[in-house]
Amino acid sequence: MSLSPESDSLPAGAGTATAWAQEDLETLAARGLRRSLEPLESAQGALVRVGGEVLINFSSNDYLGLAASPTLRAAAAAALEQYGVGTGASRLVVGDTVAHRRLEARLAAFERSEAVLLFNTGFAANTGILPALVGSGDAVFSDALNHASLVDGCRLSRARVVVYPHAEVEALARALEETPARRKLVVTDTVFSMDGDHAPLAELVSLCRERGAALMVDEAHATGVLGPRGAGLCEELGLSEQVDLRMGTLSKAFGGMGAYVATSRPVAELLLNRARPFIFSTSLPAALCAAAEAAVDVVEGDEPLRERLWRNIRRFSAGLRALGFPAEARSAIFPVILGEPARALDAARHCRERGLLVKAIRPPTVPEGTSRLRFCLSAAHTEGHIDAALEVLRGLRGVRG
């Protein structure tokens, strides 16, 4: 958002919406929930420049440090040269290119799935897939801590939405039994985005099989991080073939932008025919497809890179535990829960003044009373960066109270 320095002298429109906005902004500010932007002056990486200062970045989902990688840049630059910047239309019109097809084929090989369909973002994938699969007369069962895009996908579907308590398989089993519906779909993150914990995937798979429900998972924070080849929690647990739809993003460990779903050929074809963000939105730039294709090669082939991320995860979680914070080495995400928004904002400021960029996460992103700092680790962090973060946390007074 850009505010003109001369905005006082510009016409303010009819003024009604402005009055609404001012009222709502004041309410947000009074609750410590008003947000603002802060532009980076550098590429993503372990170190970023913000406001003229170089800070250690603990808020990026660039888990493998690929966002600024020379390999990805070169792949994107070559495709940019060949295809130009924009694609000019949705894929079903004239926005489909060989770069899109190549990426889908590469991702299908990586995911060992019959088919893959690309979406422009993870948000578009989730809000497109759910309404394409279920509708009125159906029921969708959604974990209470699922990502906002899944929540919105459920709402848009017009199916009955049953939110089950976080990771509680027995409660889900009861809900599946008690809810009459034509089709039943269970949907969950595999690695939860604000807590970093895992869904009870093996139990969910057997429950869905028992009850004849379909299962969709969001692997946004697991792809590139978990699994022997980086193909997520499904791969790690050997369950890939038993999950109906596996959604992954290209915007996190893959260092770019976009998303995909790995599924059967009929499901992919139905989504191509029905998922509104796929049908009615201009396709991803070919340069991003080419960068993502290069990223899949890195993720699959560069095991030492993933091992570097895991060394950092283990070092940070051991350090947090030594400081008295509950922490487990399960993913690259570590919440430091502080309670009220003001405490999280103070803690973020404390970190910032000591060279760490780590953002306060507040409602509605997380439940009331659980505002937090959310540390995201990357393979690009050095041991020195991790130790510096732990040292700053040591000095964060009152956190453990």
Ligand code: PMP
């Ligand atoms: N799913 C999850 C679990 C996420 O955390 C996010 C993004 N934070 C998304 C989906 C949306 O992905 P994208 O940023 O590519 O739109």
